[in-house]
Amino acid sequence: MVKRLLGWSVVIIASCAGLEVAARVLGRASTRSRVAPRVGDARSENTPGRALLVYDDDCGLCSRVAKFVARGATEELELVGFSELPLDGVLEGLSESALWASAHFVSAEGVEYHGGESVTQAARLLPGGQVAALLDRPVLRGLREIGYRLVVWQRERISRWLSG
Numbered sequence: 001m002v003k004r005l006l007g008w009s010v011v012i013i014a015s016c017a018g019l020e021v022a023a024r025v026l027g028r029a030s031t032r033s034r035v036a037p038r039v040g041d042a043r044s045e046n047t048p049g050r051a052l053l054v055y056d057d058d059c060g061l062c063s064r065v066a067k068f069v070a071r072g073a074t075e076e077l078e079l080v081g082f083s084e085l086p087l088d089g090v091l092e093g094l095s096e097s098a099l100w101a102s103a104h105f106v107s108a109e110g111v112e113y114h115g116g117e118s119v120t121q122a123a124r125l126l127p128g129g130q131v132a133a134l135l136d137r138p139v140l141r142g143l144r145e146i147g148y149r150l151v152v153w154q155r156e157r158i159s160r161w162l163s164g
Helices: 002-026 060-072 096-101 116-123 129-136 138-153 155-163
Strands: 051-055 077-081 104-106 111-114
Touching (some): 051 116, 060 116, 060 155, 104 116, 116 129, 116 138, 138 155
16 A cells, blocks of 8 residues: 555656646746836836736737736736737847747736746736636646647637637
């Protein structure tokens, strides 16, 4: 019995470690904007910042999710489509391929989140969205990133399914 429990413990620990490695490989560490995002087009030092969600506005699924989050957000959230890039001082540290590869969430303070983490950060703005914070826990980050990559990989198919 003890031997069996020990064996399962090793399997669980190895699986958790594997998921954490997957999160680090698939995910991208948060970055910092040169400047904090500003409200609307008036991006002066005197206007308060607000969070930004940068998404692929040519993707039906991405657009639906972004608009859903913006409608339900408990704080101000500005949507910025890929067609509106670049933003002065925001997301400048990313290569062009990294910029276009995934969604990005920029907090009002200028902390940039990428990929699956951007989705959980945006989901935190929804009522009850603190549950999404669970997906930022070490073991679940791997599952979050794998799930995010699967959805990104199939987003055209999902968009067609949603529209028709």
